[in-house]
Amino acid sequence: MSNVRQISVFVDNRPNQLAGVMKLIKDSKINVRALSVADTKDFGILRMIANDTEKTVEILKAASYAVKVTEILAISIPDSPGQLSRVLDILGSKNVNIEYLYAFLGKSDRAVSFVIRVDDNANASAALTEGGIIQLTENDIAEM
Amino acid sequence: MEKYWNKEIECASREDMKKLQDERLVAQVKHVYENVKYYRDLMDKKGVKPEDIKGTEDLHKLPFLSKADLREAYPYGLLAKPLSECVRIHSTSGTTGKRVVAFYTQHDVDMWEDCCARAITAAGGTNEDVVQVAYGYGLFTGGMGVHGGSHKVGCLTLPMSSGNTERQIQFMQDLNATILCCTPSYAAYIGETIAEMGIKPEELKLKAGIFGAEPWTEEMRRSIEKSLGIKAFDIYGLTESSGPGVAFECSEQTGMHINEDNFIPEIINPDTGEVLPEGEVGELVFTSINKEAFPLLRYRTRDLCVLSRKKCSCGRTLIKMAKPMGRSDDMLIIRGVNVFPSQIETVLIEQGYSPNYLIEVDRVNNTDTLDISVEMNPDQFSDKVKDMQMQERDLAVAIKTMLGINPKVHLVSPKSITRSEGKAVRVIDKRKLHD
Numbered sequence: 001m002s003n004v005r006q007i008s009v010f011v012d013n014r015p016n017q018l019a020g021v022m023k024l025i026k027d028s029k030i031n032v033r034a035l036s037v038a039d040t041k042d043f044g045i046l047r048m049i050a051n052d053t054e055k056t057v058e059i060l061k062a063a064s065y066a067v068k069v070t071e072i073l074a075i076s077i078p079d080s081p082g083q084l085s086r087v088l089d090i091l092g093s094k095n096v097n098i099e100y101l102y103a104f105l106g107k108s109d110r111a112v113s114f115v116i117r118v119d120d121n122a123n124a125s126a127a128l129t130e131g132g133i134i135q136l137t138e139n140d141i142a143e144m
Numbered sequence: 145m146e147k148y149w150n151k152e153i154e155c156a157s158r159e160d161m162k163k164l165q166d167e168r169l170v171a172q173v174k175h176v177y178e179n180v181k182y183y184r185d186l187m188d189k190k191g192v193k194p195e196d197i198k199g200t201e202d203l204h205k206l207p208f209l210s211k212a213d214l215r216e217a218y219p220y221g222l223l224a225k226p227l228s229e230c231v232r233i234h235s236t237s238g239t240t241g242k243r244v245v246a247f248y249t250q251h252d253v254d255m256w257e258d259c260c261a262r263a264i265t266a267a268g269g270t271n272e273d274v275v276q277v278a279y280g281y282g283l284f285t286g287g288m289g290v291h292g293g294s295h296k297v298g299c300l301t302l303p304m305s306s307g308n309t310e311r312q313i314q315f316m317q318d319l320n321a322t323i324l325c326c327t328p329s330y331a332a333y334i335g336e337t338i339a340e341m342g343i344k345p346e347e348l349k350l351k352a353g354i355f356g357a358e359p360w361t362e363e364m365r366r367s368i369e370k371s372l373g374i375k376a377f378d379i380y381g382l383t384e385s386s387g388p389g390v391a392f393e394c395s396e397q398t399g400m401h402i403n404e405d406n407f408i409p410e411i412i413n414p415d416t417g418e419v420l421p422e423g424e425v426g427e428l429v430f431t432s433i434n435k436e437a438f439p440l441l442r443y444r445t446r447d448l449c450v451l452s453r454k455k456c457s458c459g460r461t462l463i464k465m466a467k468p469m470g471r472s473d474d475m476l477i478i479r480g481v482n483v484f485p486s487q488i489e490t491v492l493i494e495q496g497y498s499p500n501y502l503i504e505v506d507r508v509n510n511t512d513t514l515d516i517s518v519e520m521n522p523d524q525f526s527d528k529v530k531d532m533q534m535q536e537r538d539l540a541v542a543i544k545t546m547l548g549i550n551p552k553v554h555l556v557s558p559k560s561i562t563r564s565e566g567k568a569v570r571v572i573d574k575r576k577l578h579d
Contacts, residue, residue: 008527012557038529042554047527064559066522099528
């Protein structure tokens with residue numbers, strides 16, 4: 001099991017709010033490896049994987065942001081048709097419910113990476129291993 | 145051991161108190177009739193002569209006075225003493241319209257400060273205490289009133305005024321403040337800042353707080369008590385009647401004792417003006433009976449509350465007023481339902497949210513809308529949208545249960561709602577823009 005930590009940040013749904021978070025990150029020289037924003041009419045939830053989780057959490061909390069760290073799964077699959085569908089079939093066959101997923105850039109231009117958020121990481125991770133899907137560790141992502 | 149500033153008055157028998165009130169009321173009415181034309185006209189119009197008022201049982205014969213009268217009589221129309229005998233002016237915050245000014249002779253200032261001294265003593269203050277006054281100083285009565293009371297008790301008085309929160313906390317620490325006096329919303333903000341600075345309440349010497357000048361809830365009291373490690377006492381007053389200290393809380397914390405030797409309270413039906421019996425909710429009306437420059441007879445405060453003569457464990461016999469439910473002009477009528485911001489505050493604190501919120505009322509297609517922005521609780525933050533939307537829904541349901549109408553709840557970032565150093569602005573009523 002890979003235990004990749006994802007940082008989520010509560011962001012108001014108003015101009016300049018995301019910019020505020022990213023500026024703090026930029027000023028701390030943290031590198032964001034993966035990122036997505038979920039939006040509602042009132043607020044957004046920024047989710048990201050950074051090369052230094054502790055430091056990112058620390059600077060954001062110091063600036064009064066609501067921050068949460070969750071463990072997610074990260075996978076790397078070939079960049080060819082039908083690959084994501086294969087992953088979803090594997091998870092579906094083991095009855096894993098996906099809360100959300102998002103793609104991010106890997107090192108190779110022949111592969112693509114995904115963050116997958118499920119409620120039962122252990123079960124999902126075992127299913128992926130059994131299905132021959134490459135899972136990334138936090139270190140893998142930091143070094144990308 | 146309960147301490148009193150003026151035991152003879154605070155614990156007087158009902159008979160002795162009534163005798164004092166009767167004497168003072170008769171004299172006050174005579175003083176007003178003889179010296180204030182505005183009153184003379186009002187009384188003549190109602191057909192009441194000073195001789196008709198023989199004691200408190202005749203109080204109901206007098207005409208009411210409202211804030212509108214005070215505005216009309218601005219600035220000198222209700223003055224009952226020559227300016228040469230006056231020593232001070234204070235003014236209302238003007239939050240509900242044009243300002244009102246009040247005048248004080250030295251006697252009036254002494255009476256007011258004496259009321260504040262009773263409040264400080266009831267909160268446990270003695271000449272061993274350091275009182276940090278973080279109410280605004282100036283035209284607002286909060287700062288100078290409590291300041292004067294603190295002097296009377298002989299406390300070491302720190303005249304901080306409001307604002308500059310980090311300096312407040314530094315002085316609080318360095319100079320070992322034991323009693324904090326400010327608005328409840330500012331006390332909550334100071335508590336929040338202390339936590340942010342990594343200071344634990346037990347590292348402070350604070351033991352009590354005296355908070356007033358705006359409505360606050362029992363839930364807010366508990367939350368402030370926890371964040372500052374103190375016992376929080378309510379204090380009531382209004383500029384029109386002198387300032388803070390008209391009523392004050394004792395160790396029982398179940399309502400405020402009214403300084404009846406100076407102010408006679410009544411509860412009336414706000415629509416008919418009829419006097420209501422003890423225990424019924426209505427508008428609080430005060431008659432000052434010991435003022436020289438700016439006496440007010442049957443002044444309608446617009447505060448809604450209940451009076452009680454139930455025996456108090458502190459030993460005081462002064463009548464008690466419950467925490468006002470809100471000033472009747474703070475009350476919002478939304479879709480025909482009476483809504484007090486304090487009801488919403490109660491729900492927020494119960495559900496674990498901060499007491500910082502903003503209520504926006506508007507009218508869309510002839511229907512009132514109620515939007516409440518609430519700072520989300522970082523401890524309950526989830527990366528899942530559905531969890532967060534569930535929190536908004538749960539809060540909306542809890543508020544609906546309290547008010548009877550459906551609000552729209554909007555979660556916003558922690559600390560994003562402006563903190564108040566004085567009276568907090570919690571309501572924006574945009575309907576007025578359309579009228």
